[in-house]
Each structure stands twice: as C-alpha cells, then as structure tokens.
Amino acid sequence: MSSQPTPTSTKRLHPNIWFLTIGSFLTDVSSEMVTNLVPLFLFNVLGVQTSIIGLIDGIAEATASLVKIYSGTLSDHLGKRKNLTVIGYALSTISKPFLYFATTWEWVLGVRFMDRFGKGIRTAPRDALLAGSAKPDQRGLAFGVHRAGDTAGAFIGLGIASLIIWLTQSDPTKLTRQTFQAVVLVSFIPAVIAVMILALGVKDIETARKAATGLFSFKWKALDIRFRHFLLVVIIFTLGNSSDSFIILLGQDRGLTILQIMAMLMTFNAIYAILAGPLGSLSDRIGRRKLMLIGWTIYGLVYLGFALSHTGAQIWLLFGIYGIYYALTEGVAKALVADYVPQEQRGTAYGLFNAAIGLAALPASLIAGILWQTINPAAPFIFGASLSLFAGFLFLIWVK
Numbered sequence: 001m002s003s004q005p006t007p008t009s010t011k012r013l014h015p016n017i018w019f020l021t022i023g024s025f026l027t028d029v030s031s032e033m034v035t036n037l038v039p040l041f042l043f044n045v046l047g048v049q050t051s052i053i054g055l056i057d058g059i060a061e062a063t064a065s066l067v068k069i070y071s072g073t074l075s076d077h078l079g080k081r082k083n084l085t086v087i088g089y090a091l092s093t094i095s096k097p098f099l100y101f102a103t104t105w106e107w108v109l110g111v112r113f114m115d116r117f118g119k120g121i122r123t124a125p126r127d128a129l130l131a132g133s134a135k136p137d138q139r140g141l142a143f144g145v146h147r148a149g150d151t152a153g154a155f156i157g158l159g160i161a162s163l164i165i166w167l168t169q170s171d172p173t174k175l176t177r178q179t180f181q182a183v184v185l186v187s188f189i190p191a192v193i194a195v196m197i198l199a200l201g202v203k204d205i206e207t208a209r210k211a212a213t214g215l216f217s218f219k220w221k222a223l224d225i226r227f228r229h230f231l232l233v234v235i236i237f238t239l240g241n242s243s244d245s246f247i248i249l250l251g252q253d254r255g256l257t258i259l260q261i262m263a264m265l266m267t268f269n270a271i272y273a274i275l276a277g278p279l280g281s282l283s284d285r286i287g288r289r290k291l292m293l294i295g296w297t298i299y300g301l302v303y304l305g306f307a308l309s310h311t312g313a314q315i316w317l318l319f320g321i322y323g324i325y326y327a328l329t330e331g332v333a334k335a336l337v338a339d340y341v342p343q344e345q346r347g348t349a350y351g352l353f354n355a356a357i358g359l360a361a362l363p364a365s366l367i368a369g370i371l372w373q374t375i376n377p378a379a380p381f382i383f384g385a386s387l388s389l390f391a392g393f394l395f396l397i398w399v400k
Helices: 015-035 038-045 050-078 082-101 105-132 136-168 177-201 225-239 245-253 258-286 288-308 312-340 343-374 379-398
Strands: none
Touching (some): 015 082, 015 105, 015 136, 015 177, 038 050, 038 105, 038 245, 050 082, 050 105, 082 105, 082 177, 105 312, 105 343, 136 258, 136 312, 225 312, 225 343, 225 379, 245 312, 258 288, 258 312, 312 343, 343 379
C-alpha cells in the first residue's frame, strides 16, 4: 500500500526562494565575519564604553529602520520587489570596506549606519518577494529555508573569521586592529558574489500595484487588526531584546577568549540553521502562534540564565539554546505577517514590522548599555527576560 504524499511535499519551492536564500547565505558569510567582532573592536581596541556600544547598535538599527517603511510601501506602489532588494544588498556591500579605516567610534557608527541603511532598503521588498514566491501552505517552510541559509552563512563566516584570528593573533584574550582589518578585507568577497547572484537569478513576481494615494502613505486602520496587535506586542518584546553585542561582551567578561567566543557563535548558528527549516515547516502544520509562544518563553528563560551565569561555559551553553529561540520565531514571525496581510499590502506590512523592531532596538540597546554600566552586567538580561515573558502573555490573550 503506497502512502499518500502531503500537499506540501508535492510542490517544489519557487526558484526565487533558492536564489534569495543563496544571496542571504553569502551576505551573512560576509557580515557575520565582521559584525560580531565590532563590539570587541570597539571595546578592546578603541576603548569605548558599553553605553556607547549600545548607542551605536541602537542608532544604526533604529535610524535605518525608518527606510524599511518607505521601501516596503514603494515596492507595493511599484508592484515590483527585485530592484529594491538588489540595491539594498549592493549598498551594504559597498559600505563594508570602510571599516578597515575606522579609528573612532563615530566612524564605526557611520559605516554601521550605511550597512543598516542598505538592509532597510532591501528587507521589506525581499520578504514580500519571498512570501509572494511561496504557496500559502509553504510560507513557513520558505521562510524557514531562507533563515536556515542565512544562518548557515553566519556559521561559515564565523569559521573563516576564527581561522583568520587563529593565524594572525598570539594573544587569544583581546582582538587586535590588524586582525580586524584582515577580516574586513576578506568579508568583501562573498558580499560582492551575493549581489551578482541576486541580480542575475531572482525574478520579480507580478503584483497588483497599490492605488496611488500618495507615494508613502498608508492607512494604519486599513491593516488587519491581528497584524496591528501582533506588531504592538513585538515592539514590547523588542524593548527588552537588546543587541547580541552584550552577550558577546558578557562571554568575554565571564572568561571566554576571542576564539571561544567565535566558537560559541558558531554553535548558536549551527543550531539555528539546522532547526529553522523543520520548525518553519512545522508551523505550516500546527500553527505559528504555538511556536512563537514557545520561542518567547525560551528567550525569557535563557536571558534569566545569562543574568545568573558565573562561567564562560554557562554562557556558551545558554547561547546554544538561544539558537532554538531564533529557529522557533524569526522565520515564523515573518510567515505570520503574510498570514495576516494580503499580498498587495505586504511590502508595507513588512516595512512596518521590520521598522518597528529596528526602532525599538535604539532604546533597547541604550537601556541595556546603561544598565550594564551603572548596575552590573546581569541587569540588562533581567530586564530583557521580564519584558519577553510579559510580551508572551499579551500575545497569548490579544493576538489570535
């Protein structure tokens, strides 16, 4: 007796999903080589305080996030997503080499802003293009595959950066300027290849143009109430979700060397990459709300664990579990947006969704940096755990 295949198993994913995944894979090979070393470069080489590090992360994410609203809405008006996606990736690629010359935190802020500005341009159109390229019963899988490729790239990028650190540094405890500069130069290569693949491989999905009621105008009440409630809960959660730079600094504070920190990050990304696809597909079958609630609960417990930790090994273990939270929520949340919003509004919706997260990142990271500096390194994690559990409660009772 032959078994009946499930509907999803009989449908192949659209080629766009694979090209977007490959582009994100290569981009993350590039960006994760550098991004995770930036807080260590600021702290170890430039001697910047944690409050300034939090400010840099917050401004870079929040200011550039405003672009996500306009870029998403513009893609709805144009009925096209590809060009904005490619332009955003290209701008981030061009900005990366300028970190080689950074001598002040203001210079780092400028480069980080341009990189995030590029991400602001590309993210909403890319997510809308990804959603539009997937069948309704494949959205969780499509976003899961994309997140898996993105995170696998981070794993490879961290491995390459670790190799460069091992070859160029004799002192394993602090990052040197020469090592950071070498990583920046190497990171430029996969970023350029990613832009070429996206430009040549991705095809636009025909979408009805949004009525021209003003280029960047949108009506908040025209969006589904479930999406509006979800967005507000996400903002509350994100206010406690400070930059992962503080986890990296906490690992160093608890005794991890630079190479051990890189290995810790690779552990996180390996777990994330392995689980993102299966958990995204699972959300297509059992519902996305369940996975979101589980993920936010894990986040709260992990952050509480960070606050109570005493050793580098504990940070390493908790950061691995942190990868489960990401696999449960990152792709699933974006699939949930597509469930709540019709195709012709998705550029705007993804712009609002990503912008809300980025704008909330400014006070989140600034608060975390101040709490670390004025109270102790555990304080920002207690704050984050509290807000995540509160947001999970609101999500349970308010978002259906």
